[in-house]
Every structure is written in C-alpha cells, then in structure tokens.
Amino acid sequence: MTSSARPLLNRRLAEFGTTIFAEMSALALRTGSINLGQGFPDTDGPEEVREAAVRALRDGRGNQYPPGPGIPELRTAVAAHQQRRYGLAVDPDTEVLVTAGATEAIAAALLALVEPGDEVIAFEPYYDSYAACIAMAGGTRVPVTLRPRDGRFRLDLDELRDAVTDRTRLLLINTPHNPTGTVLTREELTAIAELAVERDLLVVTDEVYEHLVFDDAEHVPLATLPGMRERTVTISSAGKTFSFTGWKVGWVTSAPDLVAAVRSAKQYLTYVASGPFQYAVAEALALPDSYFEAFRADMLAKRDVLAAGLADAGFAVFRTAGTYFITTDIRPLGESDGFAFCRALPERAGVVAIPNAVFYDHREAGAPYVRFAFCKRTEVLADAAERLRMAFTH
C-alpha cells in the first residue's frame, strides 16, 4: 500500500476502473439469476474443432511459441475465408496477422496507428474496450451517436461528416454492431468509405459478428469498397463465429504496411498466443458453408424466442439484424433509468441485463436502453422470458 496521495491508476485509465460486467455477473451469482448480461455462449462450438485443438496439443503443435504473425496454416485459412466469402484477395504472408482475440487486434491497431492528440471517431454506444484502448494510445475519442429510427439504431451521416476535423486520424467502425444489433448497409458503408478517402482517414473495422447477420441484412466488409483496401484494418475473431470465446484467437487483415505497423505494437503486447488453438481455428475456418448456415439459423431462432419474450413482458424491442444481442427500451414499462433498472432486475425478475448507458459518453442518450444476450440455450431463454413476463405483467 502506498501512502502517497497520488492515485495508483493513471489518469488515462482512471475512468475505466471496473467494468459493469463484473458487477452484474456477481449480482447474477448472488441472486441465482439467469445471466443475459455478458455475451458468451453457454454451449461450446463444434466437436470436431474441439478435437482438432486436442490433437494439436497431443501432437506437440503450438505448445511452444508459434511464429509471431501466426502459424502459416491459420494465415492461409484466414486468406481463403476472405476470398471465399467476400472475394477479397489477401496475401497470407504479408496481409494477415494472428492476434490474441479481436481485443488484442483492436488494442494493437490503436497503439500502432494513433499519435497522442489524434482524434478517433467511434459510434456510440461503443464496445467497451474501444474507449480504453483509445485512451491507452493517448488519443481523443469522438463519439458519433447512433439514434433509433424506424425500429433500429441508425448512423446520421451528416453528424459523422461534422465530427471529422483536421486532427481526426481514424474511424473505428463496428458492424454488425454490439450492443444495438444494427448492421450498416452498403449505402452507409459507401458513404463512410467516401468520407475516409476524401479526408484521408484510416479505418479500423471490428467485424467479429460477420457470420451473425439475419433476415435480409448483408455483411459488407468495408475493405471491399473502392479506395478502402489500402486504408482499412479489418479485424475478426474465432470467439463469436465458432463459440469458443475462451480460446482468444483473432486476426487482422490489411495492406502490408498497415499489418506491419499493427504487428509492431502486437509483438510487445502478447508477442504470440493460443498456439494449439490456432491449428484448430485453421480447420474451423475451412468448415463447409453448412456449418455457418446452421450456426446462423440457430442464433436466429434464439433471437426470435428472446425478442418475443421481451415484447410479451412489455419491453420495446429493437430489431437485431446482426450480433447476438437485443437492445430494448424500458420506457413502456414506466422506467427510464437503465442503470437502476438493471441493478434491480435480478431481485425483481431473476434475470441479469446490461444498461446500454455504460457504452456511451453521452450517458443520457443511452439511459432508457437495456441489452440482453441471446447466445444461450433455448430453454434458458424461454425461462428468462417467462420470468420477465411474470415480473412485469402480474
């Protein structure tokens, strides 16, 4: 214990002391509630992928430091995936970097590309690590607020244009978007691309939910649009797509100079990670289309179970076009403060959710919204829905 009056946590990180997820998960445990707060699946991914990890471990592949950029098998599989899915030709040797999940990829990209004082534009509500990583890089975050219109959260392109200044270095984009479930349309992405080219901005895109798009939504990687390949750092990960969030295998694809820059930061964060899992994820990425289709159909059915349950309980439900989250508005329940609502919800209904306000700088803009995760077994979702209905309609 230091006796100095100086706080231990530095000024850059002072506002990021503890995450809401820790508080809410503890509350779930203490009250025996169903935890629809944190977004991780309650069943593991494909058995053959798990077996591939066991085989790699037993065969002694990846038990020692793998190569810094990632094992060649995985880099090749990532490149093949980009080609097969999106028609994007990526050189596995110079244009792919394997990371410790998307989280490290985001951190390394920001640490590598942002100079202290640079402005970084991110949509709010934003994934919580963005703000912390921008702060660690010494950047200034400039939030552009997504606002509900016609049942979904939308980007105001004029607001985005107005947010760009001479100090703007990069746009940090997330689509499909956590927590709102919005998937940016090709038109929106085209406008973002034109702005990036016009103002000579770098773009970092977080596409970890690329395989979770529903109904008529389409995932369009920004890097496929004109002028974007050479200025976009594309990030994805195995955690969400294959339901192995504990493995922490992610990757960056980009132009060689951008990959080299991100690698420079990455090598001093973890250097390398997840050796045997890299072999398993290389196999997972090569699974037939039927895997990805079944995964999507399963999550879509879960979305519909939870969305119907939330609507029955009286929440206003925004349509989730992608991700495994549903954002709701609690005002039809006569509530307006998502924080207070989520702190009381475990006692009141035996369910845990997350107040979207934690993902905002303009907390008042997010106050009435609450996020539920539906990456859980159907019977768990049905149970949660019933508990909510009992709590709010009786």
Ligand SMILES: *Cc1c(COP(=O)(O)O)cnc(C)c1O
């Ligand atoms: C889960 C998530 C991540 C983190 O991915 P990992 O591969 O587990 O590090 C990044 N971005 C978003 C939007 C997420 O929801």
